[in-house]
Amino acid sequence: MKDKKTVNYGLYLVTDRIALNGRLLIDSIEEAILGGVTLIQLREKNTSSLEFYEIALEVKKLVLKYELPLIINDRMDIALAVDADGIHLGQKDLPPRVARSILGDNKIIGVSAATIEEAKIAEKEGADYIGVGALFPTDTKENTRRVTLEEIKRIKESIAVPVVGIGGINEENIDAVKSTGIDGVAVVSAILSQNNIMESARSLRKRFA
Amino acid sequence: MKDKKTVNYGLYLVTDRIALNGRLLIDSIEEAILGGVTLIQLREKNTSSLEFYEIALEVKKLVLKYELPLIINDRMDIALAVDADGIHLGQKDLPPRVARSILGDNKIIGVSAATIEEAKIAEKEGADYIGVGALFPTDTKENTRRVTLEEIKRIKESIAVPVVGIGGINEENIDAVKSTGIDGVAVVSAILSQNNIMESARSLRKRFA
Numbered sequence: 234m235k236d237k238k239t240v241n242y243g244l245y246l247v248t249d250r251i252a253l254n255g256r257l258l259i260d261s262i263e264e265a266i267l268g269g270v271t272l273i274q275l276r277e278k279n280t281s282s283l284e285f286y287e288i289a290l291e292v293k294k295l296v297l298k299y300e301l302p303l304i305i306n307d308r309m310d311i312a313l314a315v316d317a318d319g320i321h322l323g324q325k326d327l328p329p330r331v332a333r334s335i336l337g338d339n340k341i342i343g344v345s346a347a348t349i350e351e352a353k354i355a356e357k358e359g360a361d362y363i364g365v366g367a368l369f370p371t372d373t374k375e376n377t378r379r380v381t382l383e384e385i386k387r388i389k390e391s392i393a394v395p396v397v398g399i400g401g402i403n404e405e406n407i408d409a410v411k412s413t414g415i416d417g418v419a420v421v422s423a424i425l426s427q428n429n430i431m432e433s434a435r436s437l438r439k440r441f442a
Numbered sequence: 443m444k445d446k447k448t449v450n451y452g453l454y455l456v457t458d459r460i461a462l463n464g465r466l467l468i469d470s471i472e473e474a475i476l477g478g479v480t481l482i483q484l485r486e487k488n489t490s491s492l493e494f495y496e497i498a499l500e501v502k503k504l505v506l507k508y509e510l511p512l513i514i515n516d517r518m519d520i521a522l523a524v525d526a527d528g529i530h531l532g533q534k535d536l537p538p539r540v541a542r543s544i545l546g547d548n549k550i551i552g553v554s555a556a557t558i559e560e561a562k563i564a565e566k567e568g569a570d571y572i573g574v575g576a577l578f579p580t581d582t583k584e585n586t587r588r589v590t591l592e593e594i595k596r597i598k599e600s601i602a603v604p605v606v607g608i609g610g611i612n613e614e615n616i617d618a619v620k621s622t623g624i625d626g627v628a629v630v631s632a633i634l635s636q637n638n639i640m641e642s643a644r645s646l647r648k649r650f651a
């Protein structure tokens with residue numbers, strides 16, 4: 234990544250190995266990249282730190298080849314260990330201002346928010362973008378709160394940093410999401426669970442370029 | 443901590459909230475400190491990163507008061523976030539050389555090992571001390587390998603950095619452990635599960651000063 238200000242949040246791939254139905258993570262990410270995703274968030278749950286690190290190293294090599302940014306979910310230690318481009322923090326992860334004080338200004342820090350207040354606090358603490366959702370019902374993340382399209386529109390109007398919608402976004406609803414004026418869509422299953430990962434990414438990218 | 447070379451590994455407290463049978467972690471650690479433990483490793487499992495961070499902040503305040511070193515288990519991000527004195531890495535955590543490249547020379551990096559080979563590799567990768575066990579059967583950590591007193595003696599003779607024994611060490615076996623010539627003992631239940639935490643620590647400390 235050259236400069237975090239040039240990052241395209243348009244089609245943001247969040248990984249989930251369960252969504253892959255047994256296919257290889259690294260191959261699936263590469264297909265999604267060839268289909269046009271604009272950045273990658275590596276999300277691992279229930280792996281050891283060593284395993285997370287080793288997977289992150291592989292994905293880092295891949296994104297370097299395609300010059301795409303790599304964001305690590307939650308784990309700043311893994312992000313530092315592989316020199317990722319940034320981290321994504323949920324409301325139960327490290328406070329963004331603490332992460333910022335360690336990562337410095339050049340790394341991307343994204344923060345999940347479900348209300349205008351959370352989004353404003355995150356922006357104030359130094360978030361580079363805000364992930365807002367869940368916009369639609371989803372199986373890939375438990376205990377998500379729901380955010381309506383009307384609410385994400387208001388969040389977008391309340392802050393200056395880019396807003397990325399997440400949660401159940403797919404072919405059917407992406408046009409409605411785009412109409413809210415947000416900067417990008419984060420998807421999991423709408424790419425990673427499809428038979429043709431590359432074509433699915435390509436089709437979504439055309440709709441949210 | 444003034445200088446990591448002056449650290450006393452004699453009576454190393456490793457925390458485990460389950461061992462406390464409902465008592466408060468922070469109070470229990472303070473009692474153990476008053477009883478004479480020489481350093482603290484904060485180990486948390488199944489907490490959110492935010493919760494781990496908040497607990498670590500509290501413990502950090504406590505150790506500052508008593509001028510004892512604080513080691514964080516596994517999570518370098520938490521250690522950086524609270525400016526802990528170091529981290530302890532298992533064989534399934536980040537590689538020590540990677541942690542060293544990020545933490546620099548002034549932070550303590552401890553590594554778990556169960557064989558001479560693992561201990562030598564850890565030392566070569568920059569470990570400041572090696573934790574060796576499990577010396578005796580224990581309930582507090584699953585899937586531990588067993589290491590005999592004869593084996594820990596040989597490990598101690600094979601490396602130059604301090605060796606700390608761990609796993610089921612208590613009043614009954616601490617003299618036998620000390621006779622191996624190692625530098626310290628790490629304990630969990632023999633302090634944290636006892637009715638009188640301070641007295642238990644004091645008694646062990648006398649035996650391994």
Ligand code: NI
Nearest residue numbers: 282516534535
């Ligand atoms: Ni671990």
